[in-house]
Amino acid sequence: MNDTDQARRWCSLSIPEVSALLTGNDAGLDSADAGQRLSRYGPNALPSPRMPGFPHLFLRQFISPLIYVLLAAMVVSAVVGNPADATFIGLILLLNALIGALQEHQAQRSAQALRKLMVSHARVLRDEKISEIPAHELVPGDLVLLTSGDRVPADLRLLNSVGLEVDESVLTGESLPVFKNSDRLCEVDTPVAEQVNTCFAGTLVTAGRGRGLVTTTGMHTEMGKLSLTMESAQSARPPLFQRIERFSKKLMIALLFAVVLLAAIELARDTEPLVIFMTAVALAVSAIPEGLPMALTLVLSIGTRRMVKRHVIVRKLVAVESLGSCTVIATDKTGTLTENHLTAREMVFCDERSVTIDGGKLPSAANAPRHNNSLVIRLARVAALCNEAELRPLENGEWHSSGDAVDQALLVMAHKVGLQRHTLSGQWPLMAEVHYEPALGFAATLHGKPQGAGSLVCVKGALEKLLPMCDRMATADGDTSLDAAQVLSAMSRLAEQGARVLAFADGEGSAPEHFTAENLRGLCMLGLVAMFDPLRAGAADAVAECRAAGIRVCMLTGDHPRTALRIAQELRLADRDDNPVTGTHLAQAEARGPEALDALTADTRVYARVSPEQKLSIVQSLQRQGQFVAVTGDGVNDAPALSRAHVGVAMGEQGTEVAKESADLLLTDDNFASVVAGVEEGRIAYQNIRKVIFFLISTGAAEVMLFVLTTAFGLPLPLTPVQLLWLNLVTNSVQSMGLALEPGEGDEMRKPPRPPKESLFNPVMLRRVLVSGMVMGGLAFTCFYWLLQHGWEVDAARNSVLLLMVLFENVQVFNSRSETRSIFRQPFFSNPVLLLGTLFAQGLHILCLYSPLMQEVLGVSPVSAMQWSALLSIALLQLLAMELLLCWTRGWR
Structure with a gap:
C-alpha cells in the first residue's frame, strides 16, 4: 500500500471493503505473499533505541560549562610550563568522567533488565490454517485471532467479535475496557478512543474473542505515531544544568574581575609581565573549584543508589537532582495513582x-x-x-x-x-x-x-x-x-x-x-x-506530602471527567466545587493562543479526556510559566510528555517500552509514593550539592583573599600553584566526598521547592562564602605576614600557611553540614565517612610533611607539635565566626 492507503481511516470502511483492499479473500495470506509484504513494509516492530556505548557515555561527561573552565586551566598550565598542575587537573577530569560513565552505564543495564517484550507471538490464519508466528513477522492483510488475555500485535480492523473487550489504557488513558463491535462503522474523523471496530497495537484483550485484519504495522500503528511524537519532543534542560551554567558564568565574571584588578595593581608597580601572568594563573587555580565536577558526580551517584533502595532506578545521573527541584508533578491516573483494576x-x-x-x-x-x-x-x-x-x-x-x-x-x-x-x-x-x-x-x-x-x-x-x-x-x-x-x-x-x-x-x-x-x-x-479503580496504597498520603513540600500535583487522564474528579477528591487533590479541565477546553484554549492556554493551566489540578498531544501541550505550558515539571506515566500515550518534561518518570513493572525509553527515571513498584520518595532523595542530593559547593568555593575564596592581600602588600606568593592544587584536588576532594554522603536533615519535605530561577549562589550562600573567605583568608594572610616579619624564610612560611589552610578545611567541612543549624545541634556521628575523611585528609598531609618525595614536590617540611597546635587554634576561629554569623542571621537553633 502507498502513503495514501496508509492514511486511510479503516474504521470508516465496511468489512467487505477492508477485505478487498487488504487480501481479496477470507482465508488469510499465503506464506509467499506474506514474505513479499514483509520485505515491502518491514517488520512489525518499533525501532529499538540504540544504547550509547561506554565511550559515548565517557565523552558525554565532559559536556559541562565547569568542565570547560577546568580544561582551559589545564591548557594554560601546560603552556606556561607547569606540567604538574596540568597533570593534576587532567587526572581529576579523567577520574570524574570515569565515575560518571560507570554510573550511567550501570543505570542503563538496570533499565534494560526491566525490558519486557510487549508482544512475542500472534495467532494468524496463513496458508488456510491457524499458525502462531512471531509478532514482528505480521504484515498488512494478515488475519489475526484474538482471545482473552492476548496483547493486540498490530492495528486491526475487526471482522467479527464476540463479547470482545479491550483495555486501551496504555494508548488512551481510559481505565475501563472498551467494548468492540466489528459491524459498527465510524466516521472518518472518529478519535482513537471511540473506534469500536478497530483494535490497536499494544492494547490488551480482557474478555471475549475476535478476528481482525492487520491494517498497519510498526511505525504506522497508533503506537508508532506516538513514538514519533516522542522523538520530535525536545527535552527540557535539567534544572541542575541551568543552575550550574549560571553559577559558572558568575564564577568566571568574578574571577575575571579579580585577575584584572590584580594585574592592574601589579602593572602600577612596574612588575614584569611574566610575573603578572604567573600570578594570575595561580589566582585562577585557587578560585576554580577543580574538585567540584567529581564531587557533583559523586553526590548524584550516591543519590542514585539511595533511590534504588526506594524503588527508583535512575537512567541519567542529573535526573536525581531534577526530581528534587520539580515544582509541579503531572501524573497519569491509571496504574500510577490507581491500581488499574476494578x-x-x-x-x-x-x-x-x-x-x-x-x-x-x-x-x-x-x-x-x-x-x-x-x-x-x-x-x-x-x-x-x-x-x-x-x-x-x-x-x-x-x-x-x-x-x-x-x-x-x-x-x-x-x-x-x-x-x-x-x-x-x-x-x-x-x-x-x-x-x-x-x-x-x-x-x-x-x-x-x-x-x-x-x-x-x-x-x-x-x-x-x-x-x-x-x-x-x-x-x-x-x-x-x-x-x-x-x-x-x-x-x-x-x-x-x-x-x-x-x-x-x-x-x-x-x-x-x-x-x-x-x-x-x-x-x-x-x-x-x-x-x-481503587487508589494505590499510600497515594493519598503521597499527594499530601507533596502539598506539604510545596509541590503542585496535577492529574492527567483519558477517563471521564466524573471518574477523574472522584479520584481527585479521594486523593484530596480537588474539592467538590472543582471542575476538571477536559480535552475540549484545552483545544478551545489552544485555538486562542499560548496565553489562553497558560491561563487555563496556571491553577488546574485535574485534566480529563485529554489526548497524548494535549498532555504534551500541558507540560509545555507549565514550563512557559517557569515551572520545573516532572511527568509520570506508563502508557504510550504518556511518552511525548515524559520526553519533554524536565524529568520523566515511567512505571517499570507495567509501563510500555516506549514510555520507559522516554523517561529519566523508572519506578520498580509503579507506585506514586515512590515518586515522592524520589523527590525527597533529590532534595537531599541538591542540599548536598550546595554543601559541597559552599565548602569548595569558600575555601577557594579564602585562597583568593589570601592572594589579593599578599599582592596588595607586595609580599611573595603565599602558596605555589602545586600547593594550591594539593589543597583543591586532594585534601579538599577527600573531605567533599564525605559531604556527598550527608544524610537528610529531616525537614526536606516540609520546605517549598527552590524557586526555579534561584541560583546555586543565592544570598544565603553568598553571605556565608564572603564571611568564610574573609575570615580564613584574613587569618592566613596575617599568619604569613607575621612569619615573614619575624624572619621566617618564604618556603617555611608557605609550609605553615599550607598546613593552616588544610586545618581551615578540616574545620570548614563541619561548618558546611547545614545552612541553618549550629554545628553543635547536628548528630556528630551520623556521617562516619565525613569524620574518617577529615582525619584522612589531615593524616595524609602530615604524612607528606615527612615524605622525601612529597617534600620535594610540595616544598613542605615537618612542623612541631606546638606549631601544629597554634595553627589549629587559629583555624578554630573560623568555627566561632560561622556560629556567630548563624546566630546573627537566623538565631540559635
Missing part, C-alpha cells in the same frame, strides 16, 4: 440502604467471613453464579484470578461476604445461560435449586436493561412492588461518583429450553453494585 466497593439496595465492601486482601477460604445480612448474601450469590471468571488460591497463599475484569471483581466481592463460586456451583448447578453481549447489555444464568426444588434465574447488567424485567424489588422487610424512581435515584448518585454500576436481579426459573433473553420477566430487583 474493585466492587459498595452494594446499594432498593430501599437505599448500602453496604461497603472491604477493599483489602482476600481472606483464606477457611477464614472468609459470613455476612448476616440476607440481602447481601442474596445479591452476592447472584454475582457469583452469573459469572464467567475464575478465582482460586495458590500454594503460596496468594490468589489467582482470570477472566473478565468485572466478573473478577464480583467474585472477589462474593468471597469477602463468605460465598465461593465453586461451592455455590455444586449447590446450584448451571442449567442454561445467556452470554453477555454489548448490544444485549446483560447476562443471565439458570440454576437448579438444592434438592431439585425448582430453578433460580440470576441476571446482571445495565439497570436500564434489567428494570423492564422486574416487577418487584428486595428490601429489608421482604420483596415489595418495584419503585423504579427510587432505584434510578440510587443509580444516579453512584454515577455522579464516577463508579461503574451493575444491577442484579433474581427470580423463579422455567425449563431450560425456554430460557431466552426475551422470556426474562417477573424478576426481583436486588440492588446495585458500584465498582471503582
Whole structure:
C-alpha cells in the first residue's frame, strides 16, 4: 500500500471493503505473499533505541560549562610550563568522567533488565490454517485471532467479535475496557478512543474473542505515531544544568574581575609581565573549584543508589537532582495513582440502604467471613453464579484470578461476604445461560435449586436493561412492588461518583429450553453494585506530602471527567466545587493562543479526556510559566510528555517500552509514593550539592583573599600553584566526598521547592562564602605576614600557611553540614565517612610533611607539635565566626 492507503481511516470502511483492499479473500495470506509484504513494509516492530556505548557515555561527561573552565586551566598550565598542575587537573577530569560513565552505564543495564517484550507471538490464519508466528513477522492483510488475555500485535480492523473487550489504557488513558463491535462503522474523523471496530497495537484483550485484519504495522500503528511524537519532543534542560551554567558564568565574571584588578595593581608597580601572568594563573587555580565536577558526580551517584533502595532506578545521573527541584508533578491516573483494576466497593439496595465492601486482601477460604445480612448474601450469590471468571488460591497463599475484569471483581466481592463460586456451583448447578453481549447489555444464568426444588434465574447488567424485567424489588422487610424512581435515584448518585454500576436481579426459573433473553420477566430487583479503580496504597498520603513540600500535583487522564474528579477528591487533590479541565477546553484554549492556554493551566489540578498531544501541550505550558515539571506515566500515550518534561518518570513493572525509553527515571513498584520518595532523595542530593559547593568555593575564596592581600602588600606568593592544587584536588576532594554522603536533615519535605530561577549562589550562600573567605583568608594572610616579619624564610612560611589552610578545611567541612543549624545541634556521628575523611585528609598531609618525595614536590617540611597546635587554634576561629554569623542571621537553633 502507498502513503495514501496508509492514511486511510479503516474504521470508516465496511468489512467487505477492508477485505478487498487488504487480501481479496477470507482465508488469510499465503506464506509467499506474506514474505513479499514483509520485505515491502518491514517488520512489525518499533525501532529499538540504540544504547550509547561506554565511550559515548565517557565523552558525554565532559559536556559541562565547569568542565570547560577546568580544561582551559589545564591548557594554560601546560603552556606556561607547569606540567604538574596540568597533570593534576587532567587526572581529576579523567577520574570524574570515569565515575560518571560507570554510573550511567550501570543505570542503563538496570533499565534494560526491566525490558519486557510487549508482544512475542500472534495467532494468524496463513496458508488456510491457524499458525502462531512471531509478532514482528505480521504484515498488512494478515488475519489475526484474538482471545482473552492476548496483547493486540498490530492495528486491526475487526471482522467479527464476540463479547470482545479491550483495555486501551496504555494508548488512551481510559481505565475501563472498551467494548468492540466489528459491524459498527465510524466516521472518518472518529478519535482513537471511540473506534469500536478497530483494535490497536499494544492494547490488551480482557474478555471475549475476535478476528481482525492487520491494517498497519510498526511505525504506522497508533503506537508508532506516538513514538514519533516522542522523538520530535525536545527535552527540557535539567534544572541542575541551568543552575550550574549560571553559577559558572558568575564564577568566571568574578574571577575575571579579580585577575584584572590584580594585574592592574601589579602593572602600577612596574612588575614584569611574566610575573603578572604567573600570578594570575595561580589566582585562577585557587578560585576554580577543580574538585567540584567529581564531587557533583559523586553526590548524584550516591543519590542514585539511595533511590534504588526506594524503588527508583535512575537512567541519567542529573535526573536525581531534577526530581528534587520539580515544582509541579503531572501524573497519569491509571496504574500510577490507581491500581488499574476494578474493585466492587459498595452494594446499594432498593430501599437505599448500602453496604461497603472491604477493599483489602482476600481472606483464606477457611477464614472468609459470613455476612448476616440476607440481602447481601442474596445479591452476592447472584454475582457469583452469573459469572464467567475464575478465582482460586495458590500454594503460596496468594490468589489467582482470570477472566473478565468485572466478573473478577464480583467474585472477589462474593468471597469477602463468605460465598465461593465453586461451592455455590455444586449447590446450584448451571442449567442454561445467556452470554453477555454489548448490544444485549446483560447476562443471565439458570440454576437448579438444592434438592431439585425448582430453578433460580440470576441476571446482571445495565439497570436500564434489567428494570423492564422486574416487577418487584428486595428490601429489608421482604420483596415489595418495584419503585423504579427510587432505584434510578440510587443509580444516579453512584454515577455522579464516577463508579461503574451493575444491577442484579433474581427470580423463579422455567425449563431450560425456554430460557431466552426475551422470556426474562417477573424478576426481583436486588440492588446495585458500584465498582471503582481503587487508589494505590499510600497515594493519598503521597499527594499530601507533596502539598506539604510545596509541590503542585496535577492529574492527567483519558477517563471521564466524573471518574477523574472522584479520584481527585479521594486523593484530596480537588474539592467538590472543582471542575476538571477536559480535552475540549484545552483545544478551545489552544485555538486562542499560548496565553489562553497558560491561563487555563496556571491553577488546574485535574485534566480529563485529554489526548497524548494535549498532555504534551500541558507540560509545555507549565514550563512557559517557569515551572520545573516532572511527568509520570506508563502508557504510550504518556511518552511525548515524559520526553519533554524536565524529568520523566515511567512505571517499570507495567509501563510500555516506549514510555520507559522516554523517561529519566523508572519506578520498580509503579507506585506514586515512590515518586515522592524520589523527590525527597533529590532534595537531599541538591542540599548536598550546595554543601559541597559552599565548602569548595569558600575555601577557594579564602585562597583568593589570601592572594589579593599578599599582592596588595607586595609580599611573595603565599602558596605555589602545586600547593594550591594539593589543597583543591586532594585534601579538599577527600573531605567533599564525605559531604556527598550527608544524610537528610529531616525537614526536606516540609520546605517549598527552590524557586526555579534561584541560583546555586543565592544570598544565603553568598553571605556565608564572603564571611568564610574573609575570615580564613584574613587569618592566613596575617599568619604569613607575621612569619615573614619575624624572619621566617618564604618556603617555611608557605609550609605553615599550607598546613593552616588544610586545618581551615578540616574545620570548614563541619561548618558546611547545614545552612541553618549550629554545628553543635547536628548528630556528630551520623556521617562516619565525613569524620574518617577529615582525619584522612589531615593524616595524609602530615604524612607528606615527612615524605622525601612529597617534600620535594610540595616544598613542605615537618612542623612541631606546638606549631601544629597554634595553627589549629587559629583555624578554630573560623568555627566561632560561622556560629556567630548563624546566630546573627537566623538565631540559635
